[in-house]
Amino acid sequence: MSTIPSVVGTTPGVLRLMNSRAILDELLRDDASRTVTELSRTVGLSRPTVEAALADLVDEGWVTEAEAIATPNKAGRRAKRFAADATAGSVLGVDLGLHGIVGIRADLRGVILTRVEERYADLADAEQAWTSVQDVVRRLTADSDASPVLAATFGVPAVVDRAGEIDYTVAVPEWVERRVPGRIQDLFPGVATFFDNDAKLAATAEAMWGRFRGVQDGLYLVMGRQIGAAYVIDGALARGARGAAGEMGGLASTGWPGAPARLEARITSDTDLESVFAAAGRGGAAPGRGGADGPDPAAVEVVRAFADDVAPGVVQLVTTIDPEVVVVGGEVLPAAPVFAEALAAVVMPQLRHPVEIVPSTVGRDAVARGALARSLTHVRTSHMGLG
Template identity: 30%
Template sequence: MQQHDGPLSRLRRGHEELVLDLLRRHGPLSRAELGARCGLSRTTLYDIVGALVGNGAVVASVPDAERRRRGRPVERLALNPGAGQAIGIDLARRAVHVAAVNVAHEVVGSASRPHGPDLDLAGRIALAERMVGELAGDSLRLAALSAIGVGVVGPVTPSADGAADRERIAELLGKRFGVPVLVDNNTRLAALAESVWGTATGAQDVLYLRLSHGVGGGLVVDGALHRGAHGLSGEFGHITAVPGGPPCECGGTGCLETVASVGAVLAAHRAAGGAAADIADVTAAARAGEQPAASVLAEAGRHVGAALAAVCNAVGPGVVVIGGELAAAGEALTEPVRQALTAGLMPVSRPLVDLRPAALGEVGAALGGIALVLHRSPLLSRYPSHASQEGQGDGPGHDDA
């Protein structure tokens, strides 16, 4: 799916997004009403509207005869929900998440299904295909499908292994559905989704942290998704939290992931005498104030807050978003995070950083895949052009959610 990303093309996409956003928020509008709200010149607006009507994103209609007043009927413009749909898939290590969005950016369906940690890539893709098929039986019209965005675990870099996995995913899903397939890291896509549809909508500088089986995240800097020089930004899980602490899979010791991931919290809970079967039991017990779950989550939260403070002092986000399975603990986790974050921030920054829970839950990365496919958001204005081509996408580092 080739994108021409010159200044004029970006400006035009911005104008199109402005018109589409007004129709999303206000419903059907006349051209005059659109003009009053968007501030575009009459010539530019009519050109943009003509293109959107021409490609089917917008439909024009006039009132029924019995509802018209005297004079010439006023044509009204509205989004065309059936003009096209995009699918997002998150091939996480222990679950597959699928979401579908129509051209109006409305979520028309979503589903999640856990699987064992040993399920290979082919098995996860097969599971995703079945889930899309089941979703199609309810609300998704595959005939209108335009593209698929896929989130994957770990770095999506130009290395031989990463490229091979990308090509395999694009080949298998592209062959099955007959549309372009874009692949990127799932935590970056979750950060993108929270900034497009979720709790950080409208914020220009966002730090997203996902506390799952791995710990990773994403950055929105000055209104654009940040990838780093080699697509490896967002490695928050490998900030040192406990100097000389437990060994980490990355080869270091004492990384945040060794004390604030699902596995680390479960191990700490059991070491403290807890008998929870899974992380959902631990977070539920912590919400109820039960020990040792509350103490274990509070300790993890303090490490998270201290690490976030270091990043915030360097990057200066206005919004910090916490997601992933551990976030289900609610205030039992976020309050210790908030306290440690506040303590570690420069005094001048303390009132300027807003800590928020993620809003999109398990399907966040799948929705981020859709945002990547739509490629309309200003958040992607400085995203590398090759990331918008079939099977191409550079992403940040490790997260095995």
């Protein structure tokens, strides 16, 4: 379905293609239909040029003729209207984590059509992960009337290089050893399937829809039983030469290697981590004010201790990149206000300049939405021929 030309230059055919891409880009901005006259005015092309481009786009399947809008008190034939067909294909974004999976299917405008979430005690076992992924993908694509999947992206707790290959993973080495990524690609024959680091995808989503919008330098923290970081520098996601930018979880000086185990050790046997985080963040009240509608003091102390454990690594990252804002996501998100406040209390005294530490506004689906953005970018460039 690719519409990218095989030759470059300024031939009539190439110019016609460029004109049609400009119109398609305009129609994809929202779900409103446009007349030829309206498009001609918006994109600055003549009416015959717009009509020819629309004919091409309809033939390609990206644009459809929409129902004409009635105009009161005006006689004569109604003007034809055209709209981008966002149902011409769909894309997937999947957060494949050590303790859960979030999968999203969206149309070509990024409007979410289906969402599936499953949580697990542990997905380190390769066969369990493979079984769970198959189930989530099946549920995402179960609708027999659904448009074809044109791209799928999976966020994983691993270092992924610039070519999209998994370089290494400390969290789930068995996935690589037992060829889980290759088997996932086999689920989508003929479809572009990508893998990327979970923290970097979350930062991508935060840049598109959250606290990183308009931010030139920012630090994203994934905090919970999985710990990771990603950062935006000069308005662009930093990957590093081999995709390992921000991979500090194995450095003892950060406090990160043992932090998840210490976190779980503080959880009593009659509860679980999700419940503790929820109890710590309950009601949005000030920490320490317990009660039916406020945070549980014991849960708050668990979150504060966790912040103390990871603070050395956060200080190292903040002093290295000097971010405008630090965004907190991951499993700790239900208690992120408490965590951010506790983290700031440890980090700020060690900094020359203060930095804002805030919860993610994209939320639990940050990795999956970042993966969705990666899939949409591929479709726009490789299928639609848009820049």
